[in-house]
Amino acid sequence: MLSDELAQLKVLATECADASTWTLSDATLVDCLDTIHQVVAAITAAQSHIVREIDGRGLAVAQHASSTAVWLREHLRISIHAAKRMLALAAALDQRPALDTALTTGAVNAEQAAVIAAAIAELPADLGPDLVDEAETVLIGQAGQFEPTILRKAGERILVHVAPEIADAADAAALRRMEEQAFEKRVFHLTRRGDGRVRLTGWLDEAGAAAVNAALDPLCAPRHDLYEPRTPGQRRADALVEVCGLATRTEQLPDSGGQRPHVVVTVPFDVLHQKLGIGMLDTGGRLSATQIRQLACDARLIPAVLGSNGQVLDVGRGRRLFTGAVRSALELRDRGCAFPGCDRPPRWCDGHHIRSWVDGWPTSLDNGVLLCGYHHRIIHRGHWIVRLGEDGLPEFVPPAYVDPRRRPRRNLYHLRT
Numbered sequence: 001m002l003s004d005e006l007a008q009l010k011v012l013a014t015e016c017a018d019a020s021t022w023t024l025s026d027a028t029l030v031d032c033l034d035t036i037h038q039v040v041a042a043i044t045a046a047q048s049h050i051v052r053e054i055d056g057r058g059l060a061v062a063q064h065a066s067s068t069a070v071w072l073r074e075h076l077r078i079s080i081h082a083a084k085r086m087l088a089l090a091a092a093l094d095q096r097p098a099l100d101t102a103l104t105t106g107a108v109n110a111e112q113a114a115v116i117a118a119a120i121a122e123l124p125a126d127l128g129p130d131l132v133d134e135a136e137t138v139l140i141g142q143a144g145q146f147e148p149t150i151l152r153k154a155g156e157r158i159l160v161h162v163a164p165e166i167a168d169a170a171d172a173a174a175l176r177r178m179e180e181q182a183f184e185k186r187v188f189h190l191t192r193r194g195d196g197r198v199r200l201t202g203w204l205d206e207a208g209a210a211a212v213n214a215a216l217d218p219l220c221a222p223r224h225d226l227y228e229p230r231t232p233g234q235r236r237a238d239a240l241v242e243v244c245g246l247a248t249r250t251e252q253l254p255d256s257g258g259q260r261p262h263v264v265v266t267v268p269f270d271v272l273h274q275k276l277g278i279g280m281l282d283t284g285g286r287l288s289a290t291q292i293r294q295l296a297c298d299a300r301l302i303p304a305v306l307g308s309n310g311q312v313l314d315v316g317r318g319r320r321l322f323t324g325a326v327r328s329a330l331e332l333r334d335r336g337c338a339f340p341g342c343d344r345p346p347r348w349c350d351g352h353h354i355r356s357w358v359d360g361w362p363t364s365l366d367n368g369v370l371l372c373g374y375h376h377r378i379i380h381r382g383h384w385i386v387r388l389g390e391d392g393l394p395e396f397v398p399p400a401y402v403d404p405r406r407r408p409r410r411n412l413y414h415l416r417t
């Protein structure tokens, strides 16, 4: 009976564990390792047969466990992953007698058996049983040379060995299946964390990711500045925001509620003026006054300005935006982001009010300068100062920590061309 044999085996195994190893010659030591490896494989096969029987009888459910895997976890105190692997191997050996024999005789180990079973399960459903058997035989033979990772790769290409004439078609079908699944599982979330950060998570299929990459890649290159402080990850993040900014500046996005797409922020009048306090985005997020003043500089944000009693004030939306003739004149003059060393062309740029429209200054050529999103942000941080020089062209005064003498600089990049 199995239980008697296992009892003997337990005694023998305990003796093996107690035996000293330091007296053995090198060759014997390696022989012993090989033998133990084969014994473990055979024992794994025996364990699989028992697990299969337990599962087949529904013993776990009879004992009120939700599944055999859960029952194995509780009973053997193993992880759920180990329990599921054990069950999967048991099922595979039950279906594939040749694989069962290979494990029992130690021709394959448990890891290899799992890899071979997975490769066989991936074969096309309409492949004849002879070819499936042949694939199994080839892989069991290869298990004598290959560790599981290489064996898995061999398994992926096994159809080329046994049925080259249908391998290509099967490859194409598998790829189509994979693509459909990937597309089906596409998802994108923006989740506010409440600490000022918003988490992006999601999955795209290959084609979708290629479109995103194509849009972002040109924007991810380091700038022509002497000093590029951003990490590659930060550059990618900026690129995503820039692409969305570009999209909202075109006329081609669908309307939302009869208006061009925009961000609405509700902000008390004195917050906008004093550069203190916070505003609320229509998405529920919070923005500092500095950020609001930057976004309000051009079309990306519509501030619903509240008076001291909470009433909405009319702030003359139209005169705030650099559009039409003023925008064209700005583009002609600056030819792109005017910040020293920046190479962004006009379409990536906001019109920035040199003196804020919030404080009553006009939206005009004399009070405007083109800045890309990144440099617009820097200017609104207030360390660099932008002004128009004697000749009417923008110049930038660096902070003392960049240049102690604070000599004004200009963008030579656009003017060179």
Ligand SMILES: [Zn+2]
Residues within 6 Å of the ligand: 293, 294, 297, 298, 351, 352, 353, 376, 380
């Ligand atoms: Zn601005």
Ligand SMILES: [Zn+2]
Residues within 6 Å of the ligand: 337, 338, 339, 342, 343, 344, 371, 372, 373, 374, 375, 376
């Ligand atoms: Zn720039």
